[in-house]
Amino acid sequence: MINIALPKGRLGNKVYNLFEKIGYESAEMKEDNRKLIFENEEKNIRFLLVKPSDVGVYVEKGSADIGVVGRDILLEENPDVYELMDLGFGKCKFSIAGPVDFKENFDRPLVVATKYLNVAKNYFDSINRDVELIKLNGSIEIAPILGLSDVIMDIVETGTTLKENNLKVLTNIEDISARFVANKSSYRFKNKKIEEIVNKIKEIL
Numbered sequence: 001m002i003n004i005a006l007p008k009g010r011l012g013n014k015v016y017n018l019f020e021k022i023g024y025e026s027a028e029m030k031e032d033n034r035k036l037i038f039e040n041e042e043k044n045i046r047f048l049l050v051k052p053s054d055v056g057v058y059v060e061k062g063s064a065d066i067g068v069v070g071r072d073i074l075l076e077e078n079p080d081v082y083e084l085m086d087l088g089f090g091k092c093k094f095s096i097a098g099p100v101d102f103k104e105n106f107d108r109p110l111v112v113a114t115k116y117l118n119v120a121k122n123y124f125d126s127i128n129r130d131v132e133l134i135k136l137n138g139s140i141e142i143a144p145i146l147g148l149s150d151v152i153m154d155i156v157e158t159g160t161t162l163k164e165n166n167l168k169v170l171t172n173i174e175d176i177s178a179r180f181v182a183n184k185s186s187y188r189f190k191n192k193k194i195e196e197i198v199n200k201i202k203e204i205l
């Protein structure tokens with residue numbers, strides 16, 4: 001049995017469609033239900049629907065043999081997994097964004113709201129900028145509007161959320177896309193099956 005961790009939500013749907021195209025489908029996935037585990041007994045695979053930010057943990061610990069996760073999560077969580085393939089979708093950027101009329105005050109630490117504390121710390125350390133980081137779990141764009149932070153560090157896909165909240169990108173830091181990852185020991189012991197899946201996906205990408 002190969003356990004596959006899929007991120008719930010937009011990225012997960014795209015990834016599931018890929019698996020469906022290579023013949024690894026599960027009829028139950030298409031049903032309107034709240035199940036989190038779906039099997040295809042004939043193909044000997046099982047899909048696990050998990051929070052996007054948890055995919056790395058499931059794969060690192062071996063609860064899932066393989067999974068798909070955004071590079072943003074890999075950079076933030078740094079799980080001990082093999083990164084086998086860039087799927088080339090789920091593209092976005094890590095960016096610093098702030099109010100359209102933002103003027104930085106270099107006399108004090110910059111206050112940054114983000115979901116990605118580690119990525120933010122590494123970035124601002126790399127440019128030697130003192131910061132106060134504020135961890136939020138979503139709707140980050142609200143923080144500078146309310147004066148909770150000066151700027152945000154977040155992923156930007158279409159830029160619509162920024163635009164509709166009167167914010168703009170100040171600096172682009174890094175390109176992000178979906179990555180196919182594998183548990184290190186699964187990659188060794190279930191290599192044939194995992195490579196078969198990787199190759200089939202490569203063929204249709």
Ligand code: PRP
Nearest residue numbers: 138139140154155156157158159160161
């Ligand atoms: C992400 C991200 C931005 C938005 C960017 O949030 O944190 O808020 O998408 O997308 P856009 O550039 O296409 O507008 P998500 O939708 O995952 O929700 P969240 O606020 O709960 O993190």
